[in-house]
Amino acid sequence: MPSAKSGYTFFLSIYYLYISIYIFFYTYGFISIAPRTGKPELWASVGRPLSDLFTAVISVIMIRLGTDDAGSTPFFFTLYYVLLLIVLYMLMSFINTDPNLSEAGAGEDADGDMDTGAVLSMDEWLDNYPLTPRERDVAFLLIESDAPIKAIAAELGISERSVYRFAASIYEKTGADNRTGLVKKFISK
Template identity: 30%
Template sequence: MTETAGASSEPAEDISLTRKKRTAGIMLALLVVLMACVFSTLDNAVTLRHASGTDIGQWPRLLLAFSGLAAGFVFDIRKRKYMGLIMYCVMMMSVLSIVVLNLGAPFLIGLVVFYLSSGFFVVFFTAGFMELSRHMRLPSLWAGMGRAMNNVSAALIASGSVALLSTGNSLAAIVIALVLFVAVSVAMAVYTARMNAVMEPKEPPASQKSDEERREAFIAKYGLTEREWDVFSQMISSDSSAQEIADCLFLSKRTVERHISALYEKTGAKSRITMYLLYRND
């Protein structure tokens, strides 16, 4: 009865994990879309100022390069544990820039924030989808989705964003920026929770044997001697030749070959791979 319950609980756990992966993917895609809306709006605000005659030169490109490098280092702190939180703070700074620009703040603020935040955004969606792809059924599809989502989103909202900024309706731009920020906050919270669940290491089943228990059981099952076990462990853990195994165990090559013949005979295996599978599936 217990075995049946355990067997039926495994598929349920797999289904639950699959749902968490799917939710994490959807939330990450939604995050990229929402953030692309904010950054595209900030980009258009900078572009419109530039088109009106404000000369910005080439130095902002250095900010973009610096922010990309900085994001790579900062996001990797504690194995990307704080990547979502850091990106959320960058997002908050970008939204505040849109607000203060529409309230008449100096153009330079928006320029600096845009180029600094853009590098973080690119690294965020690239690293986020690359990490997620490792847990998905079609990793090659998910790995490149960040760039695709960003480009499509930016293309779709570009004209609307420019039209809104061109009207000079600062209140509408501020309200939309704040609504996007709230949406990002919700999506980020859900994505972080689901991604943590996906990456959470699974606890091994209670019935799983330890390495020592597996070793003792295998030796007893096939009647191996301690020296035969030493040779066996070398065979399944490397592709070393008989001579190399002999050198490692301080035996003669002929002795090792004799042990190998005995191992094949006792286990009934025809190759090292078969031996390895016998041991792992025992």
């Protein structure tokens, strides 16, 4: 028969596991949702207080489970899992149907690549300048990535010297002084 101390240690270890998951999940979840909301500074900071609230609730349940008789243990586990399912359901429905979410608020997807809206707006922005098709390809890569000229040349299958010539022509046509200026002009469009 296990001692009371081993039961307490078992529930304490479960408690620490759950709390670490809550802190990470809520903090990361709300930070990733924040850029797509109307008030990102508010939503980015919600994860930490919410994880603290769950820490308090779970600590009461775990301490109660570790110190109470075995008769109420199934009741508390059932209560805990029902509460967990309700919270997860509410969180998932909030993520999918929040009216404050805007598609234009997020400029990048999870991979860090430009999303479709940004690509279309880049095409529209490049249409404002008389660029050749190859210059458009080079301009797209100059703006989209921070890869060195050598990598851009390899991706397009042309020489570095050609990329430098195309870049100089792009800078002249757009009125940018350099690559950073080109990116700033695109962002400030």
